[in-house]
Amino acid sequence: MYHLRDEFPIVREYVYLNHAAISPTPTFALFEAFRYLYEVSQHGSLHVNKVEEGDFANLRKKMATFINAEPGEVSFVPNTSFGANMVIHGLNLGKGDVVLSDSLEFPSTVYPLYKLAQRGVNVKLVRAPPEELEDRLVEEIGEGVKLVSVSHVSFNTGVTLNAKRIAEACRKVGALLLLDVIQSAGALKLDVKEMGADFVVAGGYKWMMSPQGSGFLYVRKGLVPDPPLYGWKSSSTYMEFNAEKFSIEEGPRRFEIGTIDVAANLAMASVAERLTPLRDEVERRVRELSGHAIDVAEDYGLEVITPKDRRAGIVVVKVDQPRKVAEELLARRIVVSPRGEGIRISTHFYNTEDEVDKALVAISQVRGRAR
Numbered sequence: 001m002y003h004l005r006d007e008f009p010i011v012r013e014y015v016y017l018n019h020a021a022i023s024p025t026p027t028f029a030l031f032e033a034f035r036y037l038y039e040v041s042q043h044g045s046l047h048v049n050k051v052e053e054g055d056f057a058n059l060r061k062k063m064a065t066f067i068n069a070e071p072g073e074v075s076f077v078p079n080t081s082f083g084a085n086m087v088i089h090g091l092n093l094g095k096g097d098v099v100l101s102d103s104l105e106f107p108s109t110v111y112p113l114y115k116l117a118q119r120g121v122n123v124k125l126v127r128a129p130p131e132e133l134e135d136r137l138v139e140e141i142g143e144g145v146k147l148v149s150v151s152h153v154s155f156n157t158g159v160t161l162n163a164k165r166i167a168e169a170c171r172k173v174g175a176l177l178l179l180d181v182i183q184s185a186g187a188l189k190l191d192v193k194e195m196g197a198d199f200v201v202a203g204g205y206k207w208m209m210s211p212q213g214s215g216f217l218y219v220r221k222g223l224v225p226d227p228p229l230y231g232w233k234s235s236s237t238y239m240e241f242n243a244e245k246f247s248i249e250e251g252p253r254r255f256e257i258g259t260i261d262v263a264a265n266l267a268m269a270s271v272a273e274r275l276t277p278l279r280d281e282v283e284r285r286v287r288e289l290s291g292h293a294i295d296v297a298e299d300y301g302l303e304v305i306t307p308k309d310r311r312a313g314i315v316v317v318k319v320d321q322p323r324k325v326a327e328e329l330l331a332r333r334i335v336v337s338p339r340g341e342g343i344r345i346s347t348h349f350y351n352t353e354d355e356v357d358k359a360l361v362a363i364s365q366v367r368g369r370a371r
Helices: 002-007 027-043 045-051 053-067 080-088 111-117 130-140 163-173 262-299 322-331 353-366
Strands: 074-076 098-102 122-126 145-151 176-180 199-203 215-219 314-318 337-339 342-346
Touching (some): 027 045, 045 053, 045 262, 053 074, 053 262, 080 111, 080 145, 080 176, 080 199, 080 215, 098 111, 098 130, 122 130, 130 145, 163 176, 262 314, 262 353, 322 337, 342 353
Parallel strands (some): 098 145, 176 199
Antiparallel strands (some): 199 215, 314 342
């Protein structure tokens, strides 16, 4: 697996520990996107039709295998927000229904809920420290809760939720679970059947290491048969181009509504295909590196916000003026992100312990000057 490091030219210029923001695209995925664009430049619609054969059956199969779903349960979406909105506004929730999330969420999984509040849906946000968040969420999943919308891995604390436990709590009261996996897909091995989530959504540009504009939405078979938005591809007879004839598409295309970013999603599917046989190994390596980051940070006397026993690939180290610290690290060619009260280090499988060490040495050196 380590030989794949050669697919990331960025390592020759930076210590890149910012995959929770945007991942550099590996060359094999870049070339997959370029190959498509080149063929379109040479053959136009003839090549487009070839790639779209069977409603992107080949791409759906690759993504479905990657998350242990059925190809008919996988749609391509331009980003997490689009997919989340398709689900949230496709459930026909109304006055008196309760939707549950938490105050540590990235806005993609929360802001669409506020639109529901305009028609009387009760939006409840759990407020809890990272190490207590999962327990508090489970406690709040009671009668009246129709939807729980949360992130599998928190963008600003790194805490990983036990999706299966939350899904089981949802089933007991007839609630559905929408899981944002943008911070876990590509870093952790995802099995949607094992997790029990009803909906899973992610953009592809973080741990999936794919271009912006790529993304996938898993909808468990039988749910949201009538999506909240229609477009020309929403119809089962869309190739007839008949404005007077419409019947809703029953397959995953019903959520795509229009033309997808084919090149970006070809790249994402190629990443999924390459990582599928390596998923266990990738997860083990990602957790090794994040565990190493926590150990080294503590050795330097740094306070770590991320609970070690609930980590994935994100580690947040508390510092004063995190934005200034991040700028000083960038001056040393070390790329991290300021998030919340600290510096977010997000290591992927191709990173090394030496790169993690360099980042934490730099943080320990500059944190005092940043006050």
